[in-house]
Amino acid sequence: MMTLPKGRVDSTRKKMISILLIDDQAAFRDGLQNLLNFYNSTGGENFQVVGRAASVEQALKLSKEQHPALVLLDLGLGQEDGIDFLTRYSDKQPQGKVLVLSGQRDDEWVFKAMQAGARGFVFKQSLSKQLSEAIQTVMNEQIYLTPELLTGFFRHFHFHAGRSLKVSSSLHLTDRELEVLACLVKGDSNAVISQRLHITVGTVKAYLRCIFEKMGVDSRTQAALKALKLGLV
Incomplete structure (x- = not known):
């Protein structure tokens, strides 16, 4: 193992990410x-656990005390519901990030978690392979989302198609803007969106500006989260 000279800092070390763990099982x-x-x-990696809750x-x-950069949340908290935490946490700390860890293989759980403000979802059975990337x-x-x-x-979202059409109509989003928004939710870059929709990157940026203005958001993440909450895609 390489030993760094005294006083040197390992420049390959990533920025520290403070994490709060929430699960009702101590093990x-x-x-x-x-x-x-x-x-x-x-x-x-540079992960630092700053708190553990049950x-x-x-x-x-x-x-509230630790202001973690990231929360790792189990949805099943004994008699309590992790969705309750998600909703209350997102309201109080909208900039906080929550990654859900769950043993529940149910589309509805994923749908509810993302609606409540989660930034991602990982099955507990896949933690060792996916957690770092997630x-x-x-x-x-x-x-x-894998x-x-x-x-x-998205299969679950089909049940909300009627509501989606009503909401998109109220926001005055065009069909093309909804296509761009759907790509954005998938995590596609501007370059990938331009390739998928056969338009220029400049046109993609123009669509995104219109989408942000109509949705009242300032970033791709905010637009994606709002689209998920409203069932727009």
């Missing part, structure tokens, strides 16, 4: 913290 919280520590020791109220208290994706202001989850997620 799972221990395992999750061990996994984060493993990533730190082997991959140049209930909604405890989690809200710790999040965290980095969310911290880079993108939404993390193709499997994304398929089920």
Whole structure:
């Protein structure tokens, strides 16, 4: 192992990401913290657990005290509902990021979590393979959903098609703007959107400006989250 000279700092070390763990099972919280520590020791990550909670109220208290950059949340908190935490946390700290970890393989759970403000969703069974990538994706202001989850997620949205049409009509979004918005929600870059829709990158940017103005948002992430909450895509 390479030893750094005294006084030197490892420049490959990534910026520290403070994390709050929320799960009602102490054994799972221990395992999750061990996994984060493993990533730190082997991959140049810099995850720091600043709090651990087993209930909604405890989690809200710790999040207010510690202001974590990221919350890892289990939706099943004993007799409590993680969606309750998500809703209350998103209202009080709209800039905070929440990544849901769940054993529930149900499209509706994913749908409800994203509506309530989650930035991503990972099945507990896939944590060891996906957690690091999911965290980095969310911290880079993108939404993390695997193709499997994304398929089920949009399948669930079909049941809200009527509401979607009504909302998009009230916002005066054109069909083309809805297509661009759908690509944005998938995490596509401007270049990828231009290729998918056969338009120039400049045209994509123009559409995005119109979309942001009509939706009353200032960023891609805000637009994507609002689109998910309103069922626009």
